[in-house]
Amino acid sequence: MNLACRGRLLRRRPWGRLAFGLLLIFSVTSCVMARRADFEAPEQLRETAQLVAAVKEFGRTLGIESTEALSQTAYNGPALSMLWLWLQRSGTLAVRGPIDVRMAVGFSSATEQAKIEQVYRVDGYSVYYRQGEEFADERSVATVGFAAEGSVRRVEVILHEDLHGDNNFDLPWEIEEAIVTPLGALAAAEFFRHNAEEENFKRARAALEEERKLSRELDDVIKEAERIFKTHALEEAKQKILALISSYPTYSRQFQRQIAGHHPATALEAKLSHDFAYFRYFDAIAALSQVAPDLKTLIHDLKKLPHDATAETTEHQLQALKLKYSANVK
Numbered sequence: 001m002n003l004a005c006r007g008r009l010l011r012r013r014p015w016g017r018l019a020f021g022l023l024l025i026f027s028v029t030s031c032v033m034a035r036r037a038d039f040e041a042p043e044q045l046r047e048t049a050q051l052v053a054a055v056k057e058f059g060r061t062l063g064i065e066s067t068e069a070l071s072q073t074a075y076n077g078p079a080l081s082m083l084w085l086w087l088q089r090s091g092t093l094a095v096r097g098p099i100d101v102r103m104a105v106g107f108s109s110a111t112e113q114a115k116i117e118q119v120y121r122v123d124g125y126s127v128y129y130r131q132g133e134e135f136a137d138e139r140s141v142a143t144v145g146f147a148a149e150g151s152v153r154r155v156e157v158i159l160h161e162d163l164h165g166d167n168n169f170d171l172p173w174e175i176e177e178a179i180v181t182p183l184g185a186l187a188a189a190e191f192f193r194h195n196a197e198e199e200n201f202k203r204a205r206a207a208l209e210e211e212r213k214l215s216r217e218l219d220d221v222i223k224e225a226e227r228i229f230k231t232h233a234l235e236e237a238k239q240k241i242l243a244l245i246s247s248y249p250t251y252s253r254q255f256q257r258q259i260a261g262h263h264p265a266t267a268l269e270a271k272l273s274h275d276f277a278y279f280r281y282f283d284a285i286a287a288l289s290q291v292a293p294d295l296k297t298l299i300h301d302l303k304k305l306p307h308d309a310t311a312e313t314t315e316h317q318l319q320a321l322k323l324k325y326s327a328n329v330k
Contacts (some may be wrong), residue, residue: 044147045073048154052142055158058191062296063303067165068138070158073147074110080139081111082132086270087125091234093226094273096311098174100125110143119262126269128262136164152203155191160184168303174277175309179302181278182285185211190295208286210250215282217248222276238265241272251275280311284318291325 049072056066087101088094111131119127133143134157146154163169163180171179185208192201225241232240242264245252255275259267285298292298301321305314 042075044144045075045142048142048147049073051151051154052158055155055191056162058194059159059162059187062187062190063299064159064162064187065165065167067136067162067167069136069140069161069165070134070142070146071138073142074144077141078108079110079133079141079143081107081109082135083107083116083129084131085119085127085129086274087122087127088269088273090124090126090269091229091237093222093229093269093276094174095222095226095276098172099270099273099277102173110145116261119266121263121266126267126271128259128267128270128274130258134161136161150203151197151200152188152192152207155200156184156188156204156207159187159191163187168299169305170307171305171309175305175311175314177277178279178281178314179285179305182211182282183299183302185282186286186289186295186298211279212283212286213250214254215279217251218272218275218279219283221245221248221251222272225272235265238268241268281314281318288318288321288325291322291329293325293328 052070056071059066083105085101085103085105086099089100092100094100111133116129116131119129121127134140134146140161146157149157160180163183164176169176169179185204189201189204189208192204221241221244224244228237228240228244231237245255255271259271262271285302289295289298292301298321302317305317309317
């Protein structure tokens with residue numbers, strides 16, 4: 001599932017010389033003149049604005065405090081798009097700590113007007129990038145492109161970005177994404193169930209189950225990739241891992257779709273680390289939702305994670321909730 005550029009604007013991260021060099025590479029692209037789009041589908045934008053309001057209102061019933069993200073449409077103001085970049089040292093994966101370098105570049109235009117054609121090789125690092133107009137910031141507006149997306153994706157993105165609000169979760173990036181991603185998918189399915197939208201509910205549940213499978217497959221890929229990096233020369237390891245990914249069909253489909261335009265071997269470590277940040281707890285949290293009293297309780301309990309949560313403290317909390325909810329079911 002190709003979700004939008006999830007997550008809040010990056011902050012308080014020193015980029016250093018490497019990051020500065022990357023910014024120079026992209027500086028020419030960022031010099032795009034802002035202009036208001038010529039909208040051919042204002043009705044779509046009005047319908048999306050109504051959907052956003054309804055979803056945010058529903059989110060509050062689950063304990064999700066709404067934010068200003070996507071609360072306006074591009075009809076009310078110009079779109080702001082973002083370019084996100086993740087860099088991971090070659091031959092390593094961000095499993096027990098944060099990804100090595102994260103950065104974001106803003107554009108005063110839609111992504112179609114600031115299309116990135118190429119990422120240059122950075123010696124010693126793997127690079128993965130993504131562009132989009134949806135993110136957890138009040139300057140993110142609903143665009144015509146977003147309005148044209150299916151209902152399931154739109155609802156999930158709205159809830160996902162609201163969950164990123166500091167009044168909901170204010171955690172280290174790699175932990176917050178791992179919590180918010182499954183909660184957004186679960187909340188989207190609950191929205192359609194609550195509104196008795198049977199077909200959309202089925203689609204949301206099917207997407208949820210596919211992402212649970214992706215989460216499990218990715219966990220296997222990460223474990224095997226770590227072993228391969230330790231036992232093979234770098235370039236040989238990369239080719240073996242790329243071949244390994246193809247044997248996991250659900251994850252492979254997403255991996256191949258999302259690295260379109262990238263050089264696979266260049267993006268590998270950064271892409272795997274990026275995906276692991278989003279999906280490492282997806283299956284575990286979805287399983288918790290099946291034994292929790294309700295989704296609101298699960299969200300409330302996960303909000304108790306400390307602001308400096310690590311993978312270790314998060315996993316401890318998930319295990320504690322599993323024991324608590326299972327005991328109540330009995």
